[in-house]
Amino acid sequence: xxxxxxxxxxxxxxxxxxxxxxxxxxxxxxxxxxxxxxxxxxxxxxxxxxxxxxxxxxxxxxxxxxxxxxxxxxxxxxxxxxxxxxxxxxxxxxxxxxxxxxxxxxxxxxxxxxxxxxxxxxxxxxxxxxxxxxxxxxxxxxxxxxxxxxxxxxxxxxxxxxxxxxxxxxxxxxxxxxxxxxxxxxxxxxxxxxxxxxxxxxxxxxxxxxxxxxxxxxxxxxxxxxxxxxxxxxxxxxxxxxxxxxxxxxxxxxxxxxxxxxxxxxxxxxxxxxxxxxxxxxxxxxxxxxxxxxxxxxxxxxxxxxxxxxxxxxxxxxxxxxxxxxxxxxxxxxxxxxxxxxxxxxxxxxxxxxxxxxxxxxxxxxxxxxxxxxxxxxxxxxxxxxxxxxxxxxxxxxxxxxxxxxxx
Amino acid sequence: xxxxxxxxxxxxxxxxxxxxxxxxxxxxxxxxxxxxxxxxxxxxxxxxxxxxxxxxxxxxxxxxxxxxxxxxxxxxxxxxxxxxxxxxxxxxxxxxxxxxxxxxxxxxxxxxxxxxxxxxxxxxxxxxxxxxxxxxxxxxxxxxxxxxxxxxxxxxxxxxxxxxxxxxxxxxxxxxxxxxxxxxxxxxxxxxxxxxxxxxxxxxxxxxxxxxxxxxxxxxxxxxxxxxxxxxxxxxxxxxxxxxxxxxxxxxxxxxxxxxxxxxxxxxxxxxxxxxxxxxxxxxxxxxxxxxxxxxxxxxxxxxxxxxxxxxxxxxxxxxxxxxxxxxxxxxxxxxxxxxxxxxxxxxxxxxxxxxxxxxxxxxxxxxxxxxxxxxxxxxxxxxxxxxxxxxxxxxxxxxxxxxxxxx
Numbered sequence: 118x119x120x121x122x123x124x125x126x127x128x129x130x131x132x133x134x135x136x137x138x139x140x141x142x143x144x145x146x147x148x149x150x151x152x153x154x155x156x157x158x159x160x161x162x163x164x165x166x167x168x169x170x171x172x173x174x175x176x177x178x179x180x181x182x183x184x185x186x187x188x189x190x191x192x193x194x195x196x197x198x199x200x201x202x203x204x205x206x207x208x209x210x211x212x213x214x215x216x217x218x219x220x221x222x223x224x225x226x227x228x229x230x231x232x233x234x235x236x237x238x239x240x241x242x243x244x245x246x247x248x249x250x251x252x253x254x255x256x257x258x259x260x261x262x263x264x265x266x267x268x269x270x271x272x273x274x275x276x277x278x279x280x281x282x283x284x285x286x287x288x289x290x291x292x293x294x295x296x297x298x299x300x301x302x303x304x305x306x307x308x309x310x311x312x313x314x315x316x317x318x319x320x321x322x323x324x325x326x327x328x329x330x331x332x333x334x335x336x337x338x339x340x341x342x343x344x345x346x347x348x349x350x351x352x353x354x355x356x357x358x359x360x361x362x363x364x365x366x367x368x369x370x371x372x373x374x375x376x377x378x379x380x381x382x383x384x385x386x387x388x389x390x391x392x393x394x395x396x397x398x399x400x401x402x403x404x405x406x407x408x409x410x411x412x413x414x415x416x417x418x419x420x421x422x423x424x425x426x427x428x429x430x431x432x433x434x435x436x437x438x439x440x441x442x443x444x445x446x447x448x449x450x451x452x453x454x455x456x457x458x459x460x461x462x463x464x465x466x467x468x469x470x471x472x473x474x475x476x477x478x479x480x481x482x483x484x485x486x487x488x489x490x491x492x493x494x495x496x497x498x499x500x501x502x503x504x505x506x507x508x509x510x511x512x513x514x515x516x517x518x519x520x521x522x523x524x525x
Numbered sequence: 526x527x528x529x530x531x532x533x534x535x536x537x538x539x540x541x542x543x544x545x546x547x548x549x550x551x552x553x554x555x556x557x558x559x560x561x562x563x564x565x566x567x568x569x570x571x572x573x574x575x576x577x578x579x580x581x582x583x584x585x586x587x588x589x590x591x592x593x594x595x596x597x598x599x600x601x602x603x604x605x606x607x608x609x610x611x612x613x614x615x616x617x618x619x620x621x622x623x624x625x626x627x628x629x630x631x632x633x634x635x636x637x638x639x640x641x642x643x644x645x646x647x648x649x650x651x652x653x654x655x656x657x658x659x660x661x662x663x664x665x666x667x668x669x670x671x672x673x674x675x676x677x678x679x680x681x682x683x684x685x686x687x688x689x690x691x692x693x694x695x696x697x698x699x700x701x702x703x704x705x706x707x708x709x710x711x712x713x714x715x716x717x718x719x720x721x722x723x724x725x726x727x728x729x730x731x732x733x734x735x736x737x738x739x740x741x742x743x744x745x746x747x748x749x750x751x752x753x754x755x756x757x758x759x760x761x762x763x764x765x766x767x768x769x770x771x772x773x774x775x776x777x778x779x780x781x782x783x784x785x786x787x788x789x790x791x792x793x794x795x796x797x798x799x800x801x802x803x804x805x806x807x808x809x810x811x812x813x814x815x816x817x818x819x820x821x822x823x824x825x826x827x828x829x830x831x832x833x834x835x836x837x838x839x840x841x842x843x844x845x846x847x848x849x850x851x852x853x854x855x856x857x858x859x860x861x862x863x864x865x866x867x868x869x870x871x872x873x874x875x876x877x878x879x880x881x882x883x884x885x886x887x888x889x890x891x892x893x894x895x896x897x898x899x900x901x902x903x904x905x906x907x908x909x910x911x912x913x914x915x916x917x918x919x920x921x922x923x924x925x926x927x928x929x930x931x932x933x
Contacts, residue, residue: 136566137737138553138748144571145546158544160578163552163569170568177585329545340546390826396812397805400826404804407880407913415832417825418808424823424866428836458832472815505815 123294123344126156127182129174131190131199132271133165143188143273150280152342155294156184157327166190171202175266179206183264184288189271191254193233200239200257203268207261209242217246217255225253241268245287247279258287265291298345300354304337304364305373305518312337312361319356326353334510335518336373337364366521373517374402374409380524381412381462388520389458390416391429391450393441393467394484399513414458419450429453442467444485444496451487452494462490462524464516470505482508486516488523495523531702531752534564535590537582539598539607540679541573551681555594558688560750563702564592565735574598579610583674587614591672592696597679599662601641608647608665611676615669617650625654625663633661649676653695655687666695673699706753708762712745712772713781713926720745720769727764734761742918743926744781745772774929781925782810782817788932789820789870796928797866798824799837799858801849801875802892807921822866827858837861850875852893852904859895860902870898870932872924878913890916894924896931903931 128147135141144161151158159182164170171190178185190199204211217238221230230238237253240246247256247269254270256279267284269276289296304312309332316339320328326343339361341353358365367376381388392399400416403409417428422441425431430453431446439445450465468484475481482501488494499515501508536555543549552569559566567590572578579598586593598607612619625646629638638646645661648654655664655677662678664687675692677684697704712720717740724747728736734751747769749761766773775784789796800807808824811817825836830849833839838861839854847853858873876892883889890909896902907923909916 134737134739136552136569137556137560137735138739138746140553141549141569144544145548148545152545157573159573159575160582161544161571165565165567167567173589174568181581327545329542331542331546338546392805392808394812395809396817396821397800397808397824397826398812400800400805401803401809404802404806404826404828404878404917405914409804410828410882413804414829415826415836416805416828417836418805418812418823420812420818420824421822421866428823428825428865457836458829470812474818506813509812 123297124154124156124183124292125159125181126151126184126186127178128158128161129171129178129185129187130161130163131166131171131174131187132163135163136165146273146277147186147188149299150285151184151186152299152327152340153297154285154288155292155297155344166196166198168198168202168205171198172205175203175206179261179264179266183292185264185266186269187266188269188276191237191256191268191270193236193253199268200241203257203259203266204241207241207259207266211239212242214238214240214246220248221253244268247283249275250278250282251275256284258284260291295344295346297343298350299340299342300350301369302339302341302354302357302361302365303367303371303376304339304361305335305366305514307337307364308332309337312339312364315360316357319353319360322356323349323353326350333514334507335514363522366518372402372406373514373521374399375406377517377521377524378403378406378409378412380521384524386461386524387412387414387459389414389454389460389463391454391463391465391487392416392418393420393425393450393465394470395466395509395513396420396470398509399464399466399517402513402517414460417454417457425450429457440479442469442479442483442485444487444498447485447487448489448494448496449487451489455489462488462520464488464520466512466516468499468508468512470508470512472505484508484512486512486519488516488519490523495519531705532562532564532591532700533567533589534559534592534594535586536566536569537579537586537593537595538569538571539574539579539582539595540571541604543571544573551596554681554685555596557707558693559592559594560707560735560748561705562693562696563700563705563752574604574606576606576610576613579606580613583611583614587669587672587674591700593672593674594677595674596677596684599645599664599676599678601644601661607676608649611665611667611674612649615649615667615674619647620650622646622648622654628656629661652676655691657683658686658690659683664692666692668699703752703754705751706758707748707750708758709777710747710749710762710765710769710773711775711779711784712747712769713743713774713922715745715772716740717745720747720772723768724765727761727768730764731757731761734758741922742915743922771930774926780810780814781922781929782807783814785925785929785932786811786814786817786820788929792932794869794932795820795822795867797822797862797868797871799862799871799873800824800826801828801833801858801873802878803874803917803921804828804878806917807872807874807925810921810925822868825862825865833858837865848887850877850887850891850893852895852906855893855895856897856902856904857895859897863897870896870928872896872928874920874924876907876916876920878916878920880913892916892920894920894927896924896927898931903927
């Protein structure tokens, strides 16, 4: 989905590792930082650690964008070249900052700075330094005409605090955009195209806002952002919530697991689970949530048939008659996990994640689920397409979302 | 780590979603495709779905790199603009290909192509089409002088088969580089700086090869690539293996879990586990591996104390005297999992993943581990720094690697 915004921002990431095996995890994080400031990101570049490459990336970005964020290459070693590249791109010198020296001396309790610390005191002429609460590299805010270039250190724990500490205000006051609002809504149990169809009328009603649809495994995330001074974002959010109906499971940083967990916590109820083909993934998604121990008692990864019978109490006759991948087995697994852990709710997953193990009657991607709760139980059957990872991810999100609906 | 290579490649990814919330997962995959062909990636750009943006990204990349791969934007809808952008960047026309029409007609059993299929038959003048085994968008190979531009469809399942089917040969024959070899070695239980120190002499001995070091949670990956016609890559690999010693757990696509699993499979032994703070993550990493059911019987996510005593047989007195986060509890959890699942080997993890739950005596990041096997048992204690996700990931990799060493 295309998005529109009021300011254009470009990201320049530096580091040869980003071009030889390391995932770039930062662009979505910068999106979340910049959207509320009224910017859309129009381009991202990753450059290796060469002076020419970084300078060229910065120069070209500065020609196009209002705001350029450069991340990485501010360390004290030979392959940290972003300072020099920025100076070259702007045609400015590097100057030694006594103020930075005082801050580092104070923070690290040093009377005299060693050479690698002194390197960190070099600023591009005219830069405002941004203090680093987790390292020695200062961020740098540079302006030229109506454009801004911000240099940020590479590690997330170093650059992330710079936004609330100082940078958000710096950007807001320089560009004087109205503060914008980013709302993230999350739905499950429908396809991206279905979500788009439900949301299209809302998007048409609010042409001044930015919309993004992102499909995940069994989930659809929907971002709305823009100027909320007239209440447009709030109205659009309300309309989206209505359009998505019961498919909407949460907003902000919520996940299918945290949405179900929030309901359990509020109700004072507990959860257990029994996993076969997801093999611990559902438990992992649950225990990703800080504080989940308040409502999650535990789970069984019952990969072998013996574990299914002995730990979960699945009947041998069920396995011999219907097989481990059956609604009968799923129902007994869920009931067994509920009993075994003494939980109010329990779910189960048993299926064929592949690539092997499929048969004409039970192909790869066939997954059975069980849900057991104080006053009932239910089973589900799904046939997924995709590789092992896809089947497992869809399965875990599916049952966590069905759990949410049952608790509700 | 900087790398050197013989050809320079740039990647251009298109899609506004890459700039508004979606991770770009493809750059490491392209690295793995291009390194064996003798290319290093020198820059990656992600552009939104605008004709100007994509054209500009392609034009600038074509000025710098020998080979440009553009990925995405080849669909039949209005925001699929890469074809037009490539034509504009090269100053060429789009031409309708009767050959592509025949292939689509045949593949989809259609006498007359609907309009969106006809769009897919538009090639940039002079392009060689690459057949798509999973969709309607053709890849396109374009050359200008000594440079090559390749247009690839966005979905991985569509572009990935194009390399072995045709594209690898096309690139190799155009550039006539010697085929290169990419070796990936994986180590655990040491820091990136330690690995670098061990490997520095090897890197110095083979200045003609490319080396990359990538740090993961408790792991270090090491890539060696280059011309192996004289046996240099093989010799460097051997030297790296020797330098890394027992820290080396595998190569290629191996993970700590698959390395341990390979040894179990070869020995005809089985595994179970008991997880508290990792909450299913270790089981998930194990069951990510196709065929793991041959040696993994299952696991217990024993989040509550009751689960630890009732499912794993941890003594109440152990919990009251030493607490759940203790070597005593870890030892009983491992022994209990081994007994409960009837496994040859079992491991356990119990710790404080945070952000809450820490105390002066047992701070966040403290993790105890247990290992039980036919002729012994062992416990480990680690103090990690970082957030919940980091502590969990380090913990899981640590114990899976200790398991490997014990089996060995």
